[in-house]
Amino acid sequence: MAEPGIWQQRLVEKRFAGGTLSPLDLILFLLSTLLIWLFLRKAHHATRGPLSAIPGPRLCAWTDLPQGYWKITGRDHEIMTNLHEKYGPVVRIGPKHLSYIGTAEIWADIYGERVGYAKCLPKDKMLYDLIEDCFGWKDSLVTAPDELVIRKLVVSSFSPRMNNHFEPRFKGWTKKMVERLVPKAERAEIMDLSKAFQCLSVDLQTDMILSVDAESLKTLDYPPTKIVVNGSLQGAALAHALRLFSPTIGRAVQKTIVNIPHLRRLLDNFASTLSKRIDARLANPPPTGDVLTEVLRKTDLSPVPISKEQFYSTAKILTVAGPEAMTAAMNTIGYHLFRAPSTFQTLVSQIRTRFPTQEDLSLKALSEMDLLTAVIKEGHRLYPLPPGILPRCTPKEGAWVQGVWIPPHTVLGVHQWATYRSESNFHDANGYHPERWMGDPKFKNDRLDCVQVFSAGARRCPAELFSWCVIRLVFASLLLNFDIELADEACDWPQQKSYFIWRTRPLMCRIRPAEKKAVVA
Ligand code: HEM
Numbered sequence: 001m002a003e004p005g006i007w008q009q010r011l012v013e014k015r016f017a018g019g020t021l022s023p024l025d026l027i028l029f030l031l032s033t034l035l036i037w038l039f040l041r042k043a044h045h046a047t048r049g050p051l052s053a054i055p056g057p058r059l060c061a062w063t064d065l066p067q068g069y070w071k072i073t074g075r076d077h078e079i080m081t082n083l084h085e086k087y088g089p090v091v092r093i094g095p096k097h098l099s100y101i102g103t104a105e106i107w108a109d110i111y112g113e114r115v116g117y118a119k120c121l122p123k124d125k126m127l128y129d130l131i132e133d134c135f136g137w138k139d140s141l142v143t144a145p146d147e148l149v150i151r152k153l154v155v156s157s158f159s160p161r162m163n164n165h166f167e168p169r170f171k172g173w174t175k176k177m178v179e180r181l182v183p184k185a186e187r188a189e190i191m192d193l194s195k196a197f198q199c200l201s202v203d204l205q206t207d208m209i210l211s212v213d214a215e216s217l218k219t220l221d222y223p224p225t226k227i228v229v230n231g232s233l234q235g236a237a238l239a240h241a242l243r244l245f246s247p248t249i250g251r252a253v254q255k256t257i258v259n260i261p262h263l264r265r266l267l268d269n270f271a272s273t274l275s276k277r278i279d280a281r282l283a284n285p286p287p288t289g290d291v292l293t294e295v296l297r298k299t300d301l302s303p304v305p306i307s308k309e310q311f312y313s314t315a316k317i318l319t320v321a322g323p324e325a326m327t328a329a330m331n332t333i334g335y336h337l338f339r340a341p342s343t344f345q346t347l348v349s350q351i352r353t354r355f356p357t358q359e360d361l362s363l364k365a366l367s368e369m370d371l372l373t374a375v376i377k378e379g380h381r382l383y384p385l386p387p388g389i390l391p392r393c394t395p396k397e398g399a400w401v402q403g404v405w406i407p408p409h410t411v412l413g414v415h416q417w418a419t420y421r422s423e424s425n426f427h428d429a430n431g432y433h434p435e436r437w438m439g440d441p442k443f444k445n446d447r448l449d450c451v452q453v454f455s456a457g458a459r460r461c462p463a464e465l466f467s468w469c470v471i472r473l474v475f476a477s478l479l480l481n482f483d484i485e486l487a488d489e490a491c492d493w494p495q496q497k498s499y500f501i502w503r504t505r506p507l508m509c510r511i512r513p514a515e516k517k518a519v520v521a
Contacts (some may be wrong), residue, residue, distance in 0.1 A: 005224035047093060050407045056092030057083070064094040068241030074234070074497025077387040084418040090493035094244070098406070099389055101422050102414035104449040109401045110392055110413060111457035120458045121399060122252050124391035124411045126243050127500070133254060140319055150306055150314055155462045157294040157352045163469050165289075166208055167363050170470055173204040173217075174477045175358055180217050181482065185511045190487045192506040195220055197330040200474065201323035209318050211286035212277050224273070226318055228266045230503060235263075235500035276441035291318065322463060325385050328502050329453075330471060333379030335507055336432045337475075338486045343434055345370050351479045352514070358477060366472040376471055380453040381420045382432065387498045390455055416453070417498075425450050485514045501504060 013479035046052065060066050070076040081098060083091050089101040100106050103484040113120050128142065156162075177200045184191050199216035202223050216223040235257040243250025258267060281292060292315060297307050337344055350371060355361050366372060394410045406412060421429045425447045426436070436443035454461035461467070478484065489508035497503045 018466055020093065042095075051092055051096070051098070051410065054090055054092040054098060055087040057087075060093050060097075061095060064097070064244040065099060067093045068244045070442070071237045071241045071499070072234075074503065077415075077498050080388065080415050081421050082151065084415065084422065089424070092513055094411070096410050097391075098410060098412040099415045099418070100401075100412065101424070102416070102419040102450045102452065103425075103447060106402060107414055107450070107452050107456040109399075111390070111452075111455055111459070113458050114399075121392035121394060122413075123459070124393045126247070126411070127240060127391055130240055130243065130250075130254065131356040132242055133251070133258075137157045142321070150310060151462070153295045153298045153306070153461075154318070156298060157291040158463045158466050160465060162291075162294060163363070163465055166466075167469070169208060170363070170473055171361065173200060173207065174361075174470075174473045176200075176203070176217055177474070178320075178358060178477050178481050180220055181478075181511060182513070185482050185513045187352050188510060188512050190489070190510045191220075193334060193484075193509045193511075194327060194504055194507040196221060197334075197474070197507075198222060198226055198323060198327040201326040201330075201470075202319075204470065205322045205326075206277070206319050207290070209291040209315065210277050210281045211288070211292075212281060224266070224270055226321065227502075228263075228270050229320070229324055231263055231266065231475055233256075233499040233501070233503050235277045236469070240500070271316075272317065275312065277319075278312055278315050324501060325461075326467060326470065328383070328385040328504060329380060329467065330474060331493075331502075331507050332383035333376055333471065333475065334478075334484075334509075335486070335490065336379050336382060337375050338509060340432055340434075343371070343375065347375060348483075351476050355476065355480055358480060361473060361480070363469050363472065366476055367468075369472075370438055371434065372472060372475065374434035375475070376468070377437045377451070378432060378434040381426075381451050383496070383502065384416040384420060384451075384453045386501050387417040388500065389415050414452075419450055437495050479514075481514050483514055485510050 002130050042062060052061065057066060067076075070079045073079075080091075080093070083093070083205065084099070084101055091099045093099050110121060131142065167510075177196055180199075181191075181196060196217075199220055199222075202216045202225060203214050206212050214223065235254070239250050239254035239257060241250075242253050258264060278292075281290075285293065295315075299311070337347070350369060354365065354369070389412075390413050391413045394406050394408055394412070396408045398410075400407045401412065419425060423429050427443050427446055431442075433443065436446050437448065452460075454464040454467075486511050487508040489506070493505050493507060496505055
């Protein structure tokens with residue numbers, strides 16, 4: 001076949017020679033010129049552009065199709081880890097997409113606050129708008145620009161003072177979880193402990209934020225929120241992949257998916273239940289106060305008004321996103337702890353010695369237990385949420401990362417799974433070793449500060465302290481009251497797929513009353 005340029009030249013020669021250039025010929029000529037120009041531009045960007053020096057699969061420099069495909073497979077975390085092993089700490093995974101193995105400095109460069117231009121790199125709209133579109137959470141804290149006042153209000157609602165204030169409430173809910181598990185333990189049942197984590201998180205957080213009992217622990221089954229989230233994950237990954245390729249097609253597919261009657265009904269019920277709960281809460285302020293009390297109090301003092309829509313969407317996202325993250329965290333912490341008999345036994349004996357009864361558990365005392373802290377950190381490291389990248393976008397001035405100038409409108413981020421499974425950061429990176437967090441000399445070269453499961457900078461998780469308090473209480477309560485072993489059915493737990501967040505597998509465990517039983521007063 002003749003090259004396109006030669007073919008064009010012939011067309012022009014032939015037509016002009018005969019003096020008969022028809023409108024169709026002219027259109028063909030212009031179209032082919034345009035295509036050639038687009039091709040050359042793409043080729044230049046792929047092979048000579050500013051990102052061309054960064055290694056990666058060749059096809060990725062030309063198109064987003066490979067990374068879109070990886071997202072749909074649910075195996076993005078493993079594929080990316082292999083790519084980093086092959087190409088190094090920075091990989092070009094799309095024409096304008098970069099993935100990094102994190103270090104403390106890289107986290108700060110990408111997610112930290114910057115001086116001189118934007119306060120921090122903005123979130124990539126391709127992903128975050130999708131979350132907003134799917135659930136209709138317009139301008140919530142997650143998608144609002146960073147300087148917005150709403151973030152300050154939410155952060156102050158999760159302050160250390162508020163955590164102390166809420167301690168009795170946290171303890172009340174963990175005790176309720178224990179009470180619900182006692183009959184199962186007495187029958188030595190095999191059960192999905194993940195359901196208990198999810199129910200506790202939903203009930204505790206709905207109570208803490210809206211002073212409403214969501215009643216999930218009553219059934220010990222997944223609440224409707226989980227069904228909606230699980231049902232939407234793969235569809236959202238498909239829409240995201242298509243948006244990378246063509247935002248218009250991606251949006252159209254996403255609209256079709258969310259309008260599938262069954263899913264639409266679930267989403268609508270879910271949205272209206274949440275709205276009704278917020279309305280009811282606003283109509284009847286609770287005497288004891290909750291997160292919303294704090295947000296409302298600060299809103300009154302704020303010089304910048306918060307729109308009703310933003311207020312509602314933020315309250316909704318707090319009651320939904322929180323439990324998902326907490327459940328995923330508790331699943332990985334539990335799974336890894338229960339399959340490490342010696343760590344498990346040591347922690348059990350530390351807890352049962354220090355706290356004779358459930359009532360003796362206290363946040364302060366638990367925060368002093370180094371092994372408990374190490375077990376939580378190691379669980380987070382092995383299955384972080386989200387496992388992939390929290391994508392950020394460089395502004396029109398571009399940005400400097402590790403002394404390298406990254407051009408404008410490049411999407412980049414630290415890949416958590418690849419970072420935490422990298423042997424360059426951790427000795428035996430795939431192994432479970434809580435002792436690496438306790439100064440064991442075997443792990444003296446570990447780069448512990450590259451683990452930032454709550455992210456870093458101005459948009460880091462506002463509920464980190466809260467999450468620590470609740471997770472410590474939950475595990476202390478479980479180990480104090482029950483003997484727990486993983487059931488055979490849990491053997492495929494690690495084969496989880498990730499669609500931005502984990503699609504969690506059941507955590508099947510056999511629970512029995514603790515041999516030296518603690519008193520649930
Ligand atoms: C172990 C549990 C948790 C983990 C690992 C976690 C992790 C994270 C991460 C990595 C981010 C940054 C997301 C991004 O940049 O896109 C984030 C943001 C956020 N998290 Fe958490 N989170 C947890 C628990 C919670 C809980 C319990 C709540 C609410 C009650 C919560 C509310 C939020 C909100 C509202 C944001 C958005 C903040 C912003 O954009 O300014 N998280 N979280």
